[in-house]
Amino acid sequence: MxxxxxxxxxxxxxxxxxxxxxxxxxxxxxxxxxxxxxxxxxxxxxxxxxxxxxxxxxxxxxxxxxxxxxxxxxxxxxxxxxxxxxxxxxxxxxxxxxxxxxxxxxxxxxxxxxxxxxxxxxxxxxxxxxSGVKVFTKHRKSSPPLSSVPVNKLPSIPTPTHDPVARTPFSPPPLSTGVDLSKLSVLCCKTIRMLAIGASTGGPQALHTILTQLPSNFPVPVVCIQHITEGFLQGLVTWLDGECRLSIKIATAGEMPQAGWVYFAPEGHHLELSRNGRFSYSTAPPLGGHRPSVTVTLKSVAQFYGASAAGVLLTGMGRDGADGMKAIAEAGGLTIAQNQDSCVVFGMPAEAIALGAAQYILPVSEIAPFLLNRVKGL
CATH class of the missing domain: 3.40.50.2300 (Response regulator)
Structure with a gap:
């Protein structure tokens, strides 16, 4: 039809x-x-x-x-x-x-x-x-518009929070929705030193949900790879920077990632880490049609940070990021995929799950609280 x-x-x-x-x-x-x-x-x-x-x-x-x-x-x-x-x-x-x-x-x-x-x-x-995108009912809010709400009081975008969390070959005991995160301290055995997040269709909303929940003293640098129409990246960065407590910018080649900052991969280039951990740009051919590619960055993060890396794969079409998530998991790092019920398009996370690369599968609204529990130094 x-x-x-x-x-x-x-x-x-x-x-x-x-x-x-x-x-x-x-x-x-x-x-x-x-x-x-x-x-x-x-x-x-x-x-x-x-x-x-x-x-x-x-x-x-x-x-x-x-x-x-x-x-x-x-x-x-x-x-x-x-x-x-x-x-x-x-x-x-x-x-x-x-x-x-x-x-x-x-x-x-x-x-x-x-x-x-x-x-x-x-x-x-x-x-x-x-036409193939899944959308959700939004509930009316009596609160003032986002632009008039102090940044430390911004609400997260409401999303469904009902979905079982799957176990994978790399997985510690899986979370169930509504779990008391304070009881997970026994699992916090690894020190996370870098958080990498990949997203495509529906990504700006999902990133907003996660990043607005992170405090200004979040002790780990965050790198994001968002597939977005050419010319719109700076607008996304400007919008998120005004909404979040963390500072947000486009990564600069040669820059050393710092805690308290969120870095976005630039338009038209892959974002990687050099041997000394600084950001570097690559004009290598697009991977799976994408440059920047989520997988390219995640693999580079896995190579440099190993078991200290954390990877998150959010809503998006295709399979970019799945192999990168697997690289982080195989290096001993932490991996999280957004669950189907809260995805606009359950493509990229589904591919990572199919590879056995997602240790945790969470609603987007629960990803930041889980990370805050796992990251030491707060």
Whole structure:
């Protein structure tokens, strides 16, 4: 059956162009259109779309308000198609993602039909990907918006916390959800000196959940590899830096990782560690289509830190990171995979689990508390 798409767009011209682009693919079917978020909200239960594509700026109810309502009432994968989600629109992009949108797609700045057509296939492919994404009901919050909440009081993004934790060949006794983490001190026999986290689709939200729970005195450097559309990395870093107690930046070649910092792999380069433990960039070919690659960084972390490394693999499509997780596990380090129920896309973690590389399988909301218990020095 074709993928059912609801288009929410207040510009008649843009709506015509988008319908024309999507009609090219026999795998997509536009089942409804709306000019405001309010109108679209009444359509969702009637037309039952598989994917919702919405503009940001609209009268009556804008895209952000619409997304917040949809994720409470009728959770669906949402793609924001707007001129206001360009790479330099940091606040807009990550506010929308935090509200529940899965991805954003910038409109051509010219607004010309010919420029829309140039990105038509990319848009079609993105909608196809989103049709297979799992989303969750969000609960209404009475608290003020994130931007007005002191950083030390920021809530984490709510996620399901019900899933058994699997045992693997590398695993100490597995955690069960709701376990008293204070009783795990007997397992804290290894000193963690580096934490590496890999993510793809759904990663910004998952990283937000984990990193906002870590204190400013977290005694271990953190390195993150996030697959993200070119041009958006600095926006992600800026957003997270404003939300978290730890300082966040893009890693610099030659820099020595320091506690209290979160380092992101740069765009277009693999991030590795040199013989003396400093960051180094590599322009080696993409691995599995990715540069930076999660696996490349995790393998480098495993090689330098050995049993003192910790690896976390979060939501994402494909299998990048699975072999890197295995390298950390085989070096005697700690490995954690995000569980299926809290993943937007259970691809990368599932591949690591299938390899037997995940010692623990946890809901995203429980990963930071578990790490805080395992890391010495707090």
């Amino acid at each position: 074709p993928i059912r798409v609801l288009l929410v767009e207040d510009s008649p011209v843009a709506l015509i162009i988008l319908k024309r682009i999507l009609s090219i693919s026999s795998d997509l079917c536009v089942v409804g259109t709306a000019r405001t978020g309010q109108e679209a909200l009444t359509l969702v239960p009637t037309v039952q779309p598989d994917v919702i594509c919405t503009d940001f700026h609209m009268p009556q109810m804008n895209g952000l308000e619409f997304i917040q309502e949809v994720m409470v009432l009728y959770p669906r994968p949402i793609l924001v198609i707007s001129a206001s989600v360009q790479a330099d629109d940091t606040h807009n992009v990550f506010q929308l993602l935090n509200a529940g949108a899965v991805d954003v797609f910038p409109k051509p700045k010219t607004g010309l039909a010919s420029d829309y057509e140039l990105i038509g296939q990319e848009l079609i492919q993105k909608i196809k990907v989103l």
